[in-house]
Amino acid sequence: MATMVQAIRMALHVGEERLGVTDVFGEDVGPPLGGVFTATQGLKTAWNSPLDERGIIGTAIGLALAGQCPVAEIQFVDYVFNTIDLLKLAGGMSWSSNGDWNCPLVVMTPVGSGIHGSIYHSHSFDGMATHIPGWKIVMPSTPRDAYGLMLSAIKDPNPVMFLAPKALLRAKAAPGEEIPGEPADERQLSKMIDAPLGDRSQWTPQWPDTPDMFIPIGEARTVRKGRDLTVVTYGRMVAVCTKAAEELVSEGVDVEVIDLRTLWPYDWKTLKESIERTSRLLVVNEDTEVTNFGEHIIRRTVEECFYVLSSPPKLLAGAAVPGIGLADNLEHASVPQRAGIAKTMRELAQHQP
Amino acid sequence: MATMVQAIRMALHVGEERLGVTDVFGEDVGPPLGGVFTATQGLKTAWNSPLDERGIIGTAIGLALAGQCPVAEIQFVDYVFNTIDLLKLAGGMSWSSNGDWNCPLVVMTPVGSGIHGSIYHSHSFDGMATHIPGWKIVMPSTPRDAYGLMLSAIKDPNPVMFLAPKALLRAKAAPGEEIPGEPADERQLSKMIDAPLGDRSQWTPQWPDTPDMFIPIGEARTVRKGRDLTVVTYGRMVAVCTKAAEELVSEGVDVEVIDLRTLWPYDWKTLKESIERTSRLLVVNEDTEVTNFGEHIIRRTVEECFYVLSSPPKLLAGAAVPGIGLADNLEHASVPQRAGIAKTMRELAQHQP
Amino acid sequence: MSTSSYQPAPRSDAEALDDTTEKSGNERNVTSADAALAPELLVRMHDLMLKARLLEERLIRMQKQGDGYFWIGGPGEEAFNVPLGMLVDRGEGVFHDYLHLHYRSSATLLAMGADPVDALRQMKNVASDPYSGGRNFAGHPSIRKWNVVPVSSPIEVQYSMAPGTAYAQKRAGGHGITIVTGGDAGTAEGDFPTCLVWTSRPGHELPVLIIVTNNQWGISTAGATQHGEKRISDRGKAFGIKCMTIDGNDPENSYHQIKRAMDYIRTERKPVLMEAMVSRLYGHSSSSGANYVQEEADCLMTFEKKLEERGILTRAHIDELRAKYTQELLDASKRVREEAQPEGSTIYDHVFAETNIVGLAAAKSRATANGRGN
Amino acid sequence: MSTSSYQPAPRSDAEALDDTTEKSGNERNVTSADAALAPELLVRMHDLMLKARLLEERLIRMQKQGDGYFWIGGPGEEAFNVPLGMLVDRGEGVFHDYLHLHYRSSATLLAMGADPVDALRQMKNVASDPYSGGRNFAGHPSIRKWNVVPVSSPIEVQYSMAPGTAYAQKRAGGHGITIVTGGDAGTAEGDFPTCLVWTSRPGHELPVLIIVTNNQWGISTAGATQHGEKRISDRGKAFGIKCMTIDGNDPENSYHQIKRAMDYIRTERKPVLMEAMVSRLYGHSSSSGANYVQEEADCLMTFEKKLEERGILTRAHIDELRAKYTQELLDASKRVREEAQPEGSTIYDHVFAETNIVGLAAAKSRATANGRGN
Numbered sequence A, B: 001m002a003t004m005v006q007a008i009r010m011a012l013h014v015g016e017e018r019l020g021v022t023d024v025f026g027e028d029v030g031p032p033l034g035g036v037f038t039a040t041q042g043l044k045t046a047w048n049s050p051l052d053e054r055g056i057i058g059t060a061i062g063l064a065l066a067g068q069c070p071v072a073e074i075q076f077v078d079y080v081f082n083t084i085d086l087l088k089l090a091g092g093m094s095w096s097s098n099g100d101w102n103c104p105l106v107v108m109t110p111v112g113s114g115i116h117g118s119i120y121h122s123h124s125f126d127g128m129a130t131h132i133p134g135w136k137i138v139m140p141s142t143p144r145d146a147y148g149l150m151l152s153a154i155k156d157p158n159p160v161m162f163l164a165p166k167a168l169l170r171a172k173a174a175p176g177e178e179i180p181g182e183p184a185d186e187r188q189l190s191k192m193i194d195a196p197l198g199d200r201s202q203w204t205p206q207w208p209d210t211p212d213m214f215i216p217i218g219e220a221r222t223v224r225k226g227r228d229l230t231v232v233t234y235g236r237m238v239a240v241c242t243k244a245a246e247e248l249v250s251e252g253v254d255v256e257v258i259d260l261r262t263l264w265p266y267d268w269k270t271l272k273e274s275i276e277r278t279s280r281l282l283v284v285n286e287d288t289e290v291t292n293f294g295e296h297i298i299r300r301t302v303e304e305c306f307y308v309l310s311s312p313p314k315l316l317a318g319a320a321v322p323g324i325g326l327a328d329n330l331e332h333a334s335v336p337q338r339a340g341i342a343k344t345m346r347e348l349a350q351h352q353p
Numbered sequence C, D: 001m002s003t004s005s006y007q008p009a010p011r012s013d014a015e016a017l018d019d020t021t022e023k024s025g026n027e028r029n030v031t032s033a034d035a036a037l038a039p040e041l042l043v044r045m046h047d048l049m050l051k052a053r054l055l056e057e058r059l060i061r062m063q064k065q066g067d068g069y070f071w072i073g074g075p076g077e078e079a080f081n082v083p084l085g086m087l088v089d090r091g092e093g094v095f096h097d098y099l100h101l102h103y104r105s106s107a108t109l110l111a112m113g114a115d116p117v118d119a120l121r122q123m124k125n126v127a128s129d130p131y132s133g134g135r136n137f138a139g140h141p142s143i144r145k146w147n148v149v150p151v152s153s154p155i156e157v158q159y160s161m162a163p164g165t166a167y168a169q170k171r172a173g174g175h176g177i178t179i180v181t182g183g184d185a186g187t188a189e190g191d192f193p194t195c196l197v198w199t200s201r202p203g204h205e206l207p208v209l210i211i212v213t214n215n216q217w218g219i220s221t222a223g224a225t226q227h228g229e230k231r232i233s234d235r236g237k238a239f240g241i242k243c244m245t246i247d248g249n250d251p252e253n254s255y256h257q258i259k260r261a262m263d264y265i266r267t268e269r270k271p272v273l274m275e276a277m278v279s280r281l282y283g284h285s286s287s288s289g290a291n292y293v294q295e296e297a298d299c300l301m302t303f304e305k306k307l308e309e310r311g312i313l314t315r316a317h318i319d320e321l322r323a324k325y326t327q328e329l330l331d332a333s334k335r336v337r338e339e340a341q342p343e344g345s346t347i348y349d350h351v352f353a354e355t356n357i358v359g360l361a362a363a364k365s366r367a368t369a370n371g372r373g374n
């Protein structure tokens, strides 16, 4: 029962062993720490970089162009915003050269709120990331998906942004959602692959034998089938929406919850089929609500499914304010919460045209 | 009959003389050039900076915090993308300090396509800019609005982004749209305020006496009243949409064209009134179409006006590709063109539910 | 000339401000001042250093007890940060110093006269937190009336902003300077050289004290593994900026060196790059445990020993002081615990400013300067 | 060892690579090599310089005649860019040199063997433009088979990418190096120091030739008004990087200095920062008129005079050559004018790559290296 951060670490290990990963690097990514969330402990290609995000993204691009297979970490996505020009260049490398080059790299970075991260450890990036052409954007909500999406990200010949919902990094998989090959006992897994406290210089991890289980980029996952309303969400909000949906069962409201998993290119087929069936749409994410990626989903829905809609499609997202405040009240008022989501689900499902 | 770039220059002059502007600066902004588009010729506070956009935005913030009134230029918006973190900090200065500080600065920068600018002189910024909280965003479509919006931007106690549609910078005002006080003869104006070719060291401009004519931030302008369809647009697309609308008159299609002028905070009152009246909405802009600001307008429209809509609201925007290609065919295929806009207007206006 | 209380030294100390880092070869060589300071000054300095240390220890305790989500701060930097704060020309507007600080600068604020309870308030994210209203992490102050620019979490950005306040000061005349400070690892960001380039433009040199507090760590990463520079301060040389690397663990030396640099900047209106070697006594932050690090030099301990040896303070007096401040801070933390949390609905407050506060201050200080015949 | 054709010099020239910029005080001092090159080499160098100049002049003409929207290029830099191109170890993959070039690098490409018609194609944005398919401006090449990374308009970003290709080369072994070049004004961006920091990490020094072509202008802005550095190359010193400022208007000197630097980098696997003083002979770009600037030194003219004096070339021969290349380029531009423009529908091509082209090349060169028992 791996946590998401362990799943990422195992995927990176498989990447190193079998998929050609040459460099896992970034601030505090190498020994002794192995990442501020431990995502890179014990990896043989992990190394520490200078404190310089432009250098990290730039070097990742250079490594990629030289045929290496880098996974670069931005320690928190909150610190990616001085590199948007470089991200755009990476996304445009194939296109600008008319296919002469490709630029195969992975940027992984923790996103979102939920750990009392205050203004600069709570940012979302889905809005801006999906606005940068040439990137594939994935965002897992379970350890298993994190594992499989990371393998796909590594294998992809394009730049892939791996957004890790930081509040889920230490969450364990649900039963039945194990990664094949991981030990049944979570304490055993921890002993095998978590670095010990104190001196780690003699430590080497013992990796369980996990397979090349790719979760394809571009495939959504229907977490919960439902009749009355389609909820499209991803990352940390998947579990929150699912719980809200379950709350409503007793009221006879049957909500379908779709975990997008890949934000770009996204699984429109699955979304459309669901929306046409339920005739109602709610999009939920944490990013600030103006020029939000959920608005794209809604735009496309009204453009293509207008006449099936029985209620106005709706977005629940972060408040359009400059940050997420530290105090609980502030964070809760800034990011969609379960109660508010359930209320909106109910309203939309019961809405009478 | 000032051009837009002359109007901006005159506004900056008024800013220096009467509104406290202390610094107009950026790459090639000072003498001898006075800006790559001549927007800053002859200004007494204009100075050249190092080639360093982070330094430009950072210094503008510092000047603002020290009670100065800076107008900083990013030579082309295509080069703003390594400063997004600083823009976010400027936008969050008041909020993060809980109102202890404010951060009054103007960033002006040319945006958009239409001058064969190829990949890195054609970018739009409305999508990302409206996603950064704490900024006011204006974008004129006429010299007069450029003048009045610049004055308002200078006076505002908050960071204001002045997006100048570069293809319009040399376009003249329509008759009746003069700036009060400018000479009737455009050659005379040019003689007064355009720097001569060759040696400029002895030259000083003669500024016409133009008034403090503020175009309020947050007020849209209805360019063309219409019955059948509301078109919301801004910048270079205003004239293109208006021409397309006029094309349709002979077919009996009567299109309302609204120039948003301020993208944030935008004039929802005017938009809503219009949409409720025409029952149809088309949003047109040049930015890439995914996580596009127009999608926000559409989202809000379906949330608040769903039941008045007689056709699916629609967005016409830039193709979601990494850049705008140099060859005409490529540019035309990437950015909405008059013919395509007219076609969509017709379809929407004649759409039968 | 200005509303500042600063009186320039009778002669410019510019010549005295040699590049003191040149003498050694490979090892990090630091200067040490010889002149002793007046006993009252030393006592005051010690008092502030002790209070600053105890404040940080209280903050750490609060976080560990659940009275706060995150701690970061400056225990180990007091011997540099306190003299810095004492030498600041405090006030609002261009005729006073602007401070673009690091998240380890609490001792500087204390030395400037900040009330320690405000740091506790920010730790507990209560509505009364004057720095951010419960929005920001501990160690992220903002004090407009003293020109303390909001500290932000993104590393190094303050170095890109510092030229702006200094530009305003240079233009205004007077002796106000801009002080910018940050860590060693952060100098790898582009903002640090931006500051070097923008403060040394020929004919437009800016009055900035560019400080790097070098604790030789960036979180878990040893500086020596990432930095080819022998001394970070060497990076200023190519720009003709006066550079110095000093022992920031010795408060007397820090006081002398900072004063010397400031005198130069206040009168010459040109930048100085000062690297101060300091300790990181409780690790990076609460995320790394926030436990006392035995291996690092403890400037407070060393200084107290020195003061005892010189007969300026007794151990008994120090113990008494420590007990007193400890109790005061404990009491204050209990009071803060009872203060109200901000309401959720306040998240929309101050997204936009209604009035130009900073502009008003500037106009006021211009008027005062003019009133003085300037 | 590798598939590279490079043969290391019998002895490392590392010791010979002094910091040659130290001798003077205030003025920009540049070195000048004394050893003469073999006549055949000089003739070949002249041929390439002349062809490069005429190519740029043809491009300027095309733009002025409406056969292109924008011109930017490198007339005035031939005396540096040609020797650079001649000394490149050309090929694909880590065992050859990677080039992260500036938009003024056309002469380097010509010297590497590029067909000038391809530059004309990019100017005319025809579908057959091999660098970008009619998408990008003139002067923005991309040639994967020679490790020429796509030149992008944003200034200086190539300096942040260069460490990546060099890291791969250092790890691979062999003698491949990374060459990165850009202008003087652009060094104010953070990417330039990023390159200095990342190439000089202790124990991880990288084989990069970091070039700054200093024409003392950024568009309309004189370098001296914005840069406090006496020499831009001084910025490398703090990092222990070998630094040199050279006269880039003298092709013999350039050849010697580049060779010396490259030999050091190829064998020592450490960076060199080289500032080359060059001219900007037709102003910034077509936006600033693209007219010949009388005031700047013209390296081609000087070199031709020298070759005549030495009896290596005659004026008649030069004139003949000039006439021949001029005609060839004119003919080529006429042919290009007839080539097809790209279709609008192609804008969606290559947004995403279908296969990992760069990865395949890497695998292949690894295999070859292994095959050679390495």
Ligand SMILES: Cc1ncc(C[n+]2csc(CCOP(=O)(O)OP(=O)(O)O)c2C)c(N)n1
Binding pocket: A027, A051, A053, A075, A079, C104, C153, C154, C155, C156, C182, C183, C184, C185, C186, C187, C215, C217, C218, C219, C284
């Ligand atoms: C731009 C940015 N990148 C990364 C971080 C995460 N981070 C916080 S502190 C820190 C290390 C800072 O080291 P240094 O600059 O030496 O300052 P110190 O903490 O040692 O005082 C890092 C990487 C950040 N806050 N901002």
Ligand SMILES: Cc1ncc(C[n+]2csc(CCOP(=O)(O)OP(=O)(O)O)c2C)c(N)n1
Binding pocket: B027, B051, B053, B075, B079, D104, D153, D154, D155, D156, D182, D183, D184, D185, D186, D187, D215, D217, D218, D219, D284
């Ligand atoms: C990041 C960025 N900012 C601004 C520009 C606009 N611009 C193009 S060239 C140039 C001047 C470059 O000067 P320098 O680096 O000295 O190179 P040179 O053109 O002299 O070779 C500027 C400001 C740009 N292309 N990229």
Ligand SMILES: [Mg+2]
Binding pocket: C183, C184, C185, C213, C214, C215, C216, C217, C218, C219
């Ligand atoms: Mg440090």
Ligand SMILES: [Mg+2]
Binding pocket: D183, D184, D185, D213, D214, D215, D216, D217, D218, D219
């Ligand atoms: Mg230049």
